[in-house]
Amino acid sequence: MGEWVTVVDPDGSRRQVEVRSDVAPWHRRPHEGEVFDLAAMMAMFATTVHVLDDVPADDDIHPSAEG
Numbered sequence: 797m798g799e800w801v802t803v804v805d806p807d808g809s810r811r812q813v814e815v816r817s818d819v820a821p822w823h824r825r826p827h828e829g830e831v832f833d834l835a836a837m838m839a840m841f842a843t844t845v846h847v848l849d850d851v852p853a854d855d856d857i858h859p860s861a862e863g
Contacts, residue, residue, distance in 0.1 A: 798814055798815075798822070798823065798824045799814070799815040799820075799822060799823055800812050800813065800814050800815070801813050801814075801815055801840060801841065801844070802844060803840055803843050803844070804843045804844055805843070813840060815837060815840070816830065816832070817832045817834075817837060818832050819832070819834070
C-alpha cells in the first residue's frame with residue numbers, strides 16, 4: 797500500500813512524492829526517526845488543488861462518464 801502524489805513546484809516542474817503518515821491506513825508509516833508533519837502534507841496536496849477547479853470541455857468527457 798501507499799500513496800504517491802504528483803507535486804507541481806513553483807517553477808512548473810513536477811515530481812512524484814510518496815505520502816507517509818501515521819494517520820491514514822493506506823499510507824506507509826514514516827521512516828524511523830521521521831516525524832509526520834500534517835501541515836507539510838497538506839501543503840504538498842495544495843500544489844495541485846487548482847487542477848480540481850478545471851472543468852473539462854464537452855468534447856473532453858469520456859463516454860463512460862456521460863449519464
